[in-house]
Amino acid sequence: MNAKDTQVFISRIIGLPIVDAAGDQVGRVKDVVYHLRVNTLAPRVRGLVVELFARQRIFVPMIRVHNISANQVAILGQVDTRRFTKRDTEYLVAADLFDRAVSRDRPTRIFDVSMVQVRNREWELRSVALRSKSGVSRFGFGGRSTTEVVRWSEVSDLVMLKGRTAAHIVAELSDMKPADVAKELHDLDPERRAAVVAALDDETLAEALEELPEDEQIELISALDTERAADVLGEMDPDDAADLIRDLPSDVAEDLLQRMEPDEASDVRRLLLYEEFTAGGMMTPEPVILDTDATVADALARCREEYLTPALASMVFVCRPPVETPSGRYIGACHVQQLLRAAPTLLVATMLDDSLEPLSPSSPLAQVSRFFATYNLVVAPVVNDRGQLIGAVTVDDVLDHMLPDDWRGEHMDEPAAEVSNAAY
The missing domain is CATH 1.25.60.10 (MgtE N-terminal domain-like)
Structure with a gap:
């Protein structure tokens, strides 16, 4: 169920096996963790409670959830195997909501809740399935049950009104x-x-x-x-x-x-x-690195990865294996604008920027800043004396080190609107 707006009812995934990228089962889904947002905003789903075979329960964030099907939940990447501990502002769908009574004109309880993917690997609770009893029959037995599915915001008992408790503040901060x-x-x-x-x-x-x-x-x-x-x-x-x-x-x-x-x-x-005010001290070790046989299509797919900042996604680096830092021999760099203008099947290694010399990890801040200004860059490669790519410096890292030490403090004291406009 990868499509957005496809509702997944929680009762249907409780007990499903969790499988890793290799297809091996690591445990089973036991519950869904969410936190509230103020007013009528739908709660944000934080992740899954998963029971391992050793009966220990762990937390798997939703960003690790790759696919939910009728038979299993597939996850990617490593997960933290420490025992799950619920925080005060976190809630569990099955434990806290299933069978909970809600205020209606007749006895009503929650029997299911759905979640929906609203953005890439970001989920919210969407609907609440309610079961109501219509009263006692004329023979003295329990009345007929009726069910209805309503939006979260239509159940007043579940809506968090704005306030300033810690729970309310955390709810406000979530957006x-x-x-x-x-x-x-x-x-x-x-x-x-x-x-x-x-x-x-x-x-x-x-x-x-x-x-x-x-x-x-x-x-x-x-x-x-x-x-x-x-x-x-x-x-x-x-x-x-x-x-x-x-x-x-x-x-x-x-x-x-x-x-x-x-x-x-x-x-x-x-x-x-490395010293703090050098390229090595400022760089990130996780730029976009490609092998020499990577195509433009491969490069653009990597640049679309959600974790990348706009600066890091603006350039890709071609290296001999291994293609993580410290890499094999550094071959060169290619700007994303050039990738967008090229045929998808073209090799990135054939369209490198030959004029762009990499930084040395010992390059001082003054040299790094001049480098950015000279080449009109927002990201630059850092290569060691063995010819390996060891990271990339982004323009925000340079600015952080060029501005006065207390610039963030001054920023904090501005009115909120001014802060938002200045930062974004």
Whole structure:
């Protein structure tokens, strides 16, 4: 069920097997996790509760869900196998909603809820299936049951009215851009901020953390327990995580790195080898890298991947295998505008920008900024002395390092409308 607006009723996926990319079963669906949004906005589905064969229940975010069919749920990528723990602002469809009584003109209960995909791997709860009893029959037995399916917003008991509790604030933040979430956190009093931070999911908190001033980043990450702090750092862009870790005491930094997922920690450790104000210290280790036999169609498919920022998607890099950093021998780069004008079957390796020399990881900030200005770029390759592509610097990383240290703090103190207009 990949098509948008195709409703999936939760009762029909409870108990379905979860299979990985290889087709192997890893567990079964036990419930669906959601969080509320204010007023009549439909709740956002966060993920699935999955029971492994060892009876342990884990959380699988919806971004990992590739396909839902009548027989199974297919997932992609790695999942966190730690035991699932529900946060205060999270709810479970089956456990919290099924058989729940709701206010109607006759006894009514919820017997099912549907979800629908509204964007790529982003789901919302859509409809509520209700079962009502029409009263007692003339023979004294239970009356006839009737069913109806209504929109979530039509069930007043389920709608979260706007308020300022931690749960309401988290609901409000769910539809905000990271910069606006950061401003909300900045403006909260310490006690309320702590409650909201505890309730936010790791990805939202990581994105907001990247938008906060450095001193507030340190204060916030230091207030988290070590396991949660490591999880949040793992959700951050590696270059942002490295910048934050540099500012922490060395023993705390090493403890956090030890607790992060090995792949995520490895990316951050490689960035920590370089000085902060160099190309190596500013780069991201996850640009779009293609093999020498990749076609224009292959390249455009990669540039459409949801996790890519517009800057990273503006250029692809061709390398000999392996095609992850540090790559095999770096061959060259191609602009996405050129890809859009070319035939889909053309090899990307035949249309590289020969005038674009890569940056060295030791290139200082002044040289990097001149490089961007000279070539009118928003992303640039970084290649080491062995000819391997080790990352790419984006223009936002350059600006972050060129602006005054307190620029984010000044940004936070502007009115919300001005902040939004300035940032977007």
